[in-house]
Amino acid sequence: MSRSASTMVIPLGARLLFNLELWVRARLMPFQVSRDSFEKALKLATSNRRAFYSGLPVSYITDRVVQTARRPWLMRDRRCLRLGLLGFRFLREAGHDPRLCFGVNPGSITDTKLAAHCWIDINGKTVLGMPETPLVTVYTYPEQPNSCH
Numbered sequence: 001m002s003r004s005a006s007t008m009v010i011p012l013g014a015r016l017l018f019n020l021e022l023w024v025r026a027r028l029m030p031f032q033v034s035r036d037s038f039e040k041a042l043k044l045a046t047s048n049r050r051a052f053y054s055g056l057p058v059s060y061i062t063d064r065v066v067q068t069a070r071r072p073w074l075m076r077d078r079r080c081l082r083l084g085l086l087g088f089r090f091l092r093e094a095g096h097d098p099r100l101c102f103g104v105n106p107g108s109i110t111d112t113k114l115a116a117h118c119w120i121d122i123n124g125k126t127v128l129g130m131p132e133t134p135l136v137t138v139y140t141y142p143e144q145p146n147s148c149h
Contacts, residue, residue: 010055018053019064022090026068029082042100042141045085051095061090062120062128080129084118087128088141091120098122101148103135121148 033041053061065087069079084100091098099121108115119129137148 010060014053014055018056018061018090019068022064022068022086025089026065026082026086029085033081033085041081041085045088045100045141047089047093049093051093053090053094056090056094058091058094058096058122058127061094061096062087065090065128080118083129084120087120091122091127096122098127099144099148100141101137102139102141103131103137103148105133106136119148 029044032044065083069082069086088098088100100118101121102116102118105115105117115133117129117131117135119131120127140148
C-alpha cells in the first residue's frame with residue numbers, strides 16, 4: 001500500500017486532530033525540556049493515552065513528525081531529541097511499541113564535547129532518526145536490554 005493510499009483510510013478527523021496536537025507539542029517542547037532533567041524529557045514522551053490515534057501507520061507518524069519539526073528555532077542543537085520525544089509519544093498513542101534509544105559515538109568520549117544521538121526503533125528496526133555513524137547504545141526507553149540497533 002502506498003503512503004498516500006494508507007492515509008486515505010485514516011479518518012479526516014483523526015488526521016486533523018493528530019496534526020494539530022503534533023504541531024502544538026512541537027512548538028511547546030523547547031520550553032518544556034530543560035537541559036538538566038532527563039526524567040522530565042522522558043515524561044513528555046510518555047502518554048497514558050495508549051492507542052488514542054489507533055490506525056495511524058508508522059510511516060505517516062514519522063513523516064509528519066519530521067515535517068513538523070524540520071525548522072527548529074529552539075532546540076537546534078538537540079534536534080534528534082525533539083524528533084525522538086515527539087515520535088515516541090505519537091507512535092505509542094497510535095498503538096505501536098517503539099523504543100527510544102540513546103547512544104554515543106565512542107570516538108567522541110575523549111573530546112571536549114560528547115557526540116550523542118537518539119533514535120526510535122520498532123521491533124529492532126530504526127524508524128526515525130537513523131544514526132549516521134556507529135554508536136554505542138547507552139540507554140533504551142522503556143528499558144529493555146539489547147533492543148536498539
